Amino acid sequence: MRNVFLLTILFVMMFAVACGEPASNTSNTNASNANTAPAPMTLTETETPQRIRDMMAQRGEQDQAEPELEIVAPAEGSVVESSTVRVVLELDGELKGYQTGMDHNTGMGNHIHVILDNQPYEAYYNLSREFELRNVQDGEHTLRVFASRPWHESYKNEGSFQMVRFTVKGGGADPSQPTTTNSGQQMSTANAAPTTNANASPANANTTANANAAGTAEGKDMPPSQAGTIDDKLPLLTYSRPKGEYKGDEADPIMIDFWLIGGELVGDGGQYRVRYTINNDEPKFIERWQPLWLQGWTPGKHTVRLELVDKDGNVVDNGGYNSTTREITVLN
Numbered sequence: 001m002r003n004v005f006l007l008t009i010l011f012v013m014m015f016a017v018a019c020g021e022p023a024s025n026t027s028n029t030n031a032s033n034a035n036t037a038p039a040p041m042t043l044t045e046t047e048t049p050q051r052i053r054d055m056m057a058q059r060g061e062q063d064q065a066e067p068e069l070e071i072v073a074p075a076e077g078s079v080v081e082s083s084t085v086r087v088v089l090e091l092d093g094e095l096k097g098y099q100t101g102m103d104h105n106t107g108m109g110n111h112i113h114v115i116l117d118n119q120p121y122e123a124y125y126n127l128s129r130e131f132e133l134r135n136v137q138d139g140e141h142t143l144r145v146f147a148s149r150p151w152h153e154s155y156k157n158e159g160s161f162q163m164v165r166f167t168v169k170g171g172g173a174d175p176s177q178p179t180t181t182n183s184g185q186q187m188s189t190a191n192a193a194p195t196t197n198a199n200a201s202p203a204n205a206n207t208t209a210n211a212n213a214a215g216t217a218e219g220k221d222m223p224p225s226q227a228g229t230i231d232d233k234l235p236l237l238t239y240s241r242p243k244g245e246y247k248g249d250e251a252d253p254i255m256i257d258f259w260l261i262g263g264e265l266v267g268d269g270g271q272y273r274v275r276y277t278i279n280n281d282e283p284k285f286i287e288r289w290q291p292l293w294l295q296g297w298t299p300g301k302h303t304v305r306l307e308l309v310d311k312d313g314n315v316v317d318n319g320g321y322n323s324t325t326r327e328i329t330v331l332n
């Protein structure tokens with residue numbers, strides 16, 4: 001009898017603890033997240049941080065610029081008979097002082113976001129230097145580019161965004177290795193699972209290690225893109241930020257930013273919304289096309305999903321591109 005009484009007390013205590021937890025934590029407690037699940041957090045929208053406002057002030061009229069890009073290569077619809085694809089961009093338009101290039105003191109500067117298929121973007125700072133995609137797999141690919149500010153907020157004027165489709169044929173790419181740029185930046189995850197081949201030469205082992213290190217730093221250790229063919233008649237959402245690792249001032253708040261063609265959000269007179277979901281918590285909505293700053297991030301890994309949804313809240317499918325999930329890392 002006494003044992004039953006004690007068990008009852010224990011049960012009541014456990015129940016009280018369970019109920020005392022914030023509701024937002026319950027979706028994080030699945031087994032696959034157990035080892036990396038960040039502490040529960042409550043994100044709130046906030047205004048553009050002062051450090052960004054200071055940068056804007058120093059840039060003169062650049063934020064009112066309307067940069068226009070042209071993808072000179074690869075040409076739309078072209079067939080490239082090599083796994084190395086040269087990317088050539090031209091910058092024009094109402095620049096108002098906007099030029100790309102990294103300031104080597106700050107490590108920041110205007111740059112172009114370059115996206116192969118539906119992978120995380122790679123930054124292209126110096127347009128006069130060659131930019132190549134290497135080890136591009138055979139098949140159809142999509143290349144998207146748009147102009148960006150030093151803090152990775154995209155320019156949203158028409159002409160800033162450009163897209164081409166091209167095909168690689170007989171390129172002989174190594175499917176066990178990721179696509180990279182000529183400077184070694186990783187453009188995609190490998191198509192196949194990482195090889196643990198004991199016969200791998202030391203040179204190959206190094207390449208793999210470097211690629212993986214870059215992948216971790218840039219948040220690119222995501223499964224390969226499953227994206228298919230884009231329908232030009234449908235709206236297209238392009239995920240841009242957040243990406244990779246965040247620390248110090250940059251870790252709070254963090255900006256959500258994206259590109260949208262072929263449709264408008266409800267707050268801009270259109271019919272779509274962007275649904276964002278952090279760590280599989282309750283989704284929220286963006287109704288105007290502008291950067292969204294969220295504060296309250298806790299250290300650890302977080303997933304960020306951006307989806308384009310219609311009036312009924314259904315994802316507007318377009319080759320898989322309109323629902324994209326990325327993992328980011330917030331450092332202490």
Ligand SMILES: [Cu+2]
Pocket residue numbers: 111113123148149150151152153
């Ligand atoms: Cu950027």
